[in-house]
Amino acid sequence: MWSLPPSDSVLHLLALVALTAQGMTAALAAGRRSMDWLGVCFLGSITALGGGTLRDLLLGHYPLVWVANPIYLVLPGVAALLTILFARLVHRLKLAFIVLDAIGLVVFTMTGCDIAWQMDVSLPIVIVSGMVTGCAGGVLRDVLCNEVPLLFRSELYATVSVVTGLFYATAFGLNINAELWTILTFVLGISLRLLAVRYKWEMPKFVFSGDEER
């Protein structure tokens, strides 16, 4: 680990924290549907790792991260289980978890862009890879909870991921100080997400009421 450049180590650490946080908020969603303990544990792991897993499947990037390092699998699962004990506390720390979730969104997006870039795909796919990594876990959670995915209906969430990815990926072509750029992207992404939450920025909605036609 110590041989990695500092910003990578920090990103890695932030990713572990974010995995834990996503496992914990997914546990609350599980509790709202009265899932059993194992269900809580599954939903935590699937939510935290679903994005990276889908990205790896789509890019053919084997072995999957959590297959190579099972700690990534165990961490959010255990965090979800512990949430059963501290549900009220986790719920009350809402603000802290919004920040942690924003960190996850931004860090996962950057990781997704990095991995796609190393696989030599074109720029639009680098952005998509970042977005899938950052957002797909929450979509999976909503599908498993039998909801229309929140991602599609409210909040500037996927948008933050796309903007972060676009900004981050511009540096790939240029010859920019990677570390500085990583920090700038991180700050931009987090700020954008937190401002969106604070001021309830939303994408405009498309409301259509014609009958089903199929």
Place this chain on the structure above:
Amino acid sequence: MWSLPPSDSVLHLLALVALTAQGMTAALAAGRRSMDWLGVCFLGSITALGGGTLRDLLLGHYPLVWVANPIYLVLPGVAALLTILFARLVHRLKLAFIVLDAIGLVVFTMTGCDIAWQMDVSLPIVIVSGMVTGCAGGVLRDVLCNEVPLLFRSELYATVSVVTGLFYATAFGLNINAELWTILTFVLGISLRLLAVRYKWEMPKFVFSGDEER
């Protein structure tokens, strides 16, 4: 492109048109659930490309078509977005979209059979590959819209795909003029689908009312 045999060029063009059309009808489904603009864009792309993507994952056929050619990804997404402006028009052109959707069903099925055949799998898998390519996008759209997939409940849709695939694949073993066969399959598939829509042909349903047993 000009060096390809004519029927391939035409199929390719029809596939692009069908991707666009599927993105647009998916946008209407998104609008019925009041998704935001980015959700509309996602649902369009996922619906149009879901079938081919699932096929490629199941067959281990990397890189995925849209990873290699991002235009396939951008096209239905942009078409879905534009649908927000022209929703009423798209809705009124119902008949045109039924035809375009039928073209998509048949062309995607044929593409799926072709790709599986090139990977040297057995005949039943060639048919399944065609069917997954033709139908899975709509199933994904319905799951993301929190509906029991329409495919499982009404319309001669998957059946058309299976019949088209069976007819198309019989030529693989024989030594038939490929171009003629492609045209014949196309006409058969489209006719079958449009007749099914016109005369409301449906598969018989299996209605069972015993209690849940799990």
Place this chain on the structure above:
Amino acid sequence: MWSLPPSDSVLHLLALVALTAQGMTAALAAGRRSMDWLGVCFLGSITALGGGTLRDLLLGHYPLVWVANPIYLVLPGVAALLTILFARLVHRLKLAFIVLDAIGLVVFTMTGCDIAWQMDVSLPIVIVSGMVTGCAGGVLRDVLCNEVPLLFRSELYATVSVVTGLFYATAFGLNINAELWTILTFVLGISLRLLAVRYKWEMPKFVFSGDEER
């Protein structure tokens, strides 16, 4: 086949029986949602093969079992179709199907562990591979039927899979008579599952009623 060790042949036979049984119970679920015949057939195949398919995708284990041997695909699909004729009978044979389903759970779990072990992954991933193989088909069925997966809410089902996998995999490191161990694992898994059904053993539930926070 005759050159395989006896316990493998028996496991293989039991797997075929279990695939058939899972296709048949999935057909009843399809009938409860009034799906058409092709939908019944799909849901049967997807439920029976979904677990193994997801495992193979996650591990990058190509070609998928049913792509290499389409009989695995055809068997549960045909069994599901036949169930339309014998729905009342299948429903009345509830007990037999509970036993067959338990056999499927245990045998699929063991197969999943075997395959992961051959791919040289770590022990936690061996267990996860067994669990995914044993349980994911039912989750897919519930998502396609637009339900919160039963697996997450009731019954000692995934737990049986985890315990079976843990017990089975301990033998991989040691130098134990493989056949004896296979039989022991099988008996343990089946007993645990049937006792859980008989005495309604359940995992404790996590019920949380705070508001949605995203």
